[in-house]
Amino acid sequence: MPCELQDGCFVVDSDLDPNVEASSSCHLTIMWIIRCAGAVRVWTPAKVNLFLEVLSRRPDGFHDLATLMVTVGLYDTLEIREDSTGEVRLTCDVPTLSTGEDNLIVKAVRLMQRRYAVTAGVEIRLRKRIPMAAGLAGGSSDAAATLAGLDRLWRLGLGNDELGRLGAELGSDVTFFFHGPAAWCTGRGEVVEPLPMRKPLDLVLACPEVGLSTASVFRALTLPSTPIPGDEVRQALEGGEIDRLGKALHNRLEEPATKLAPEVARSRERIARLDPAGVLMSGSGSTVFALARDAADALRLSRSLTSRHDDGVRDRVFVVRSCF
Ligand code: C5P
Numbered sequence: 001m002p003c004e005l006q007d008g009c010f011v012v013d014s015d016l017d018p019n020v021e022a023s024s025s026c027h028l029t030i031m032w033i034i035r036c037a038g039a040v041r042v043w044t045p046a047k048v049n050l051f052l053e054v055l056s057r058r059p060d061g062f063h064d065l066a067t068l069m070v071t072v073g074l075y076d077t078l079e080i081r082e083d084s085t086g087e088v089r090l091t092c093d094v095p096t097l098s099t100g101e102d103n104l105i106v107k108a109v110r111l112m113q114r115r116y117a118v119t120a121g122v123e124i125r126l127r128k129r130i131p132m133a134a135g136l137a138g139g140s141s142d143a144a145a146t147l148a149g150l151d152r153l154w155r156l157g158l159g160n161d162e163l164g165r166l167g168a169e170l171g172s173d174v175t176f177f178f179h180g181p182a183a184w185c186t187g188r189g190e191v192v193e194p195l196p197m198r199k200p201l202d203l204v205l206a207c208p209e210v211g212l213s214t215a216s217v218f219r220a221l222t223l224p225s226t227p228i229p230g231d232e233v234r235q236a237l238e239g240g241e242i243d244r245l246g247k248a249l250h251n252r253l254e255e256p257a258t259k260l261a262p263e264v265a266r267s268r269e270r271i272a273r274l275d276p277a278g279v280l281m282s283g284s285g286s287t288v289f290a291l292a293r294d295a296a297d298a299l300r301l302s303r304s305l306t307s308r309h310d311d312g313v314r315d316r317v318f319v320v321r322s323c324f
């Protein structure tokens with residue numbers, strides 16, 4: 001089966017049944033794309049923020065940020081099929097997710113059709129595994145996967161820089177998915193500087209039942225008078241120093257998110273009691289993650305988190321490794 005590594009995506013030309021699932025070695029790359037006759041299947045990861053500082057409020061209503069993002073091995077799957085009728089149809093296994101024109105996947109298709117004068121339609125089936133409204137950029141990742149998948153399906157040959165520019169038109173986090181697995185992101189989040197990582201990170205994600213809207217968390221934010229610099233967290237990541245990294249974790253949005261959802265603080269306290277290398281909320285929440293010292297430590301943490309439901313906490317727990 002011919003396969004090639006293209007711009008960080010593992011692309012496989014396949015005449016296999018498209019129902020074939022990804023192997024467990026997904027961690028090697030950021031996105032996996034399998035191309036079959038008339039269809040592509042894309043596995044696209046979640047991200048966590050190891051550091052997020054808000055620098056200023058901008059005239060366009062957005063905020064200037066400095067954030068360190070890492071993709072992790074929790075994947076949504078998109079199957080994108082040519083549709084001869086010219087229609088764009090999206091279906092999803094989560095019935096509460098809107099599949100209309102407001103969905104970022106449909107917006108990504110419309111953007112590609114417009115920009116490259118494509119009249120063909122597509123049928124997209126989305127399988128969601130990344131929790132929604134959870135600070136894991138599932139929607140942005142799906143949008144990035146749509147751009148990458150259509151680039152292959154329609155054989156446009158755009159490459160990651162161009163796809164990243166298109167992504168920035170859809171959302172602040174979309175560009176990152178073309179430049180991971182680890183990156184320092186500034187501007188709205190769309191100015192992406194890839195970072196080297198000494199070794200993969202083992203993490204445990206705890207996702208509270210309540211989700212948070214990014215816009216409302218930013219609205220509840222008090223801007224810092226003195227923003228925290230990110231040198232320490234960058235050096236710790238680059239050097240693979242897990243305990244140092246754990247101490248340098250920071251997210252300015254944690255306080256406003258906690259005001260809106262006390263579950264975030266509760267999840268944080270439960271994790272902190274288990275003595276991980278570090279604990280932090282991701283993005284605008286509501287996911288809180290533990291930075292484990294290694295894979296065995298991640299298993300220990302996840303077992304403790306799932307076995308003790310006496311306090312009424314019903315977080316969904318995922319053991320993940322950062323893509324590498
Ligand atoms: O870009 P995205 O659609 O993900 O942003 C969602 C909302 O989050 C924006 O409408 C804005 O209210 C807020 N946001 C912000 N500053 C950023 C990114 C997002 O204020 N850098």
